[in-house]
Amino acid sequence: EPEVTQTPSHQVTQMGQEVILRCVPISNHLYFYWYRQILGQKVEFLVSFYNNEISEKSEIFDDQFSVERPDGSNFTLKIRSTKLEDSAMYFCANEGTGSTDTQYFGPGTRLTVL
C-alpha cells in the first residue's frame, strides 16, 4: 500500500513558538490535506491543497496556519504562534486524481504545546 510519512513523530514546543510539521507524500498523488485530532475528539479537517494553492480550508485554519510545498516534494504545515489548544495529533493525507481515489494518511505528528 502507498505510504505517506511525517516528521517529527512528536514535537514539544512552548506557547508562542513557531512549529513546522512535515509530510512526504506519495509520488504522483497531487492532492494534499491536513487534519488534526485533539485528544478524545474527532479527526477534523484543516486544509486541502492542490496545484500549489489552497483548495479549501476550515474555520480552524486561521491566519496562524499556513501550508506550502517548499521544494515541490515535501508538504508542510506551519503554525506561527502556537497556543495551548493547538496541542493535537496532526495528520497529513494524500490522494491521487482518479475519480475513485482515496485519501492515504500518514502516521501523524503529536504536537504538545506547553
Add this chain to the structure above:
Amino acid sequence: GEDVEQSLFLSVREGDSSVINCTYTDSSSTYLYWYKQEPGAGLQLLTYIFSNMDMKQDQRLTVLLNKKDKHLSLRIADTQTGDSAIYFCAEREVDSGNTPLVFGKGTRLSVIA
C-alpha cells in the same frame, strides 16, 4: 453541515463477530469509509463504499449501507486480538471533486482473548 456519529466503545470475545455502527447526515452522493487506528499509528484505510451500493465484502470485513436510515455498519468476522483498535467512520461528498473527509469520533474495539 455533514455530521457522522458512532458509538464510542465495543467489546467482543475473540472469535466472535464485531459490528460497528455509524450514522451520517449527508444526503447527496457520497463515499463512506472505514479507517482503523492502532495505538500510536496513523489512519489505515480498511474499506469504502459508494452510496449507490448496499453491501461490500472484503475477506473478514462486510460493510452494510442502509441509505434510507443513513446507517452504515462494519462487520468483522472471527474477530482477533489484532483487531483491537479505534475504527473511524468517515464520509465525503463526491459531487464537487476532491473534498475533505468528515469523521466520526471513532469506536474503540476491545477484543477479549
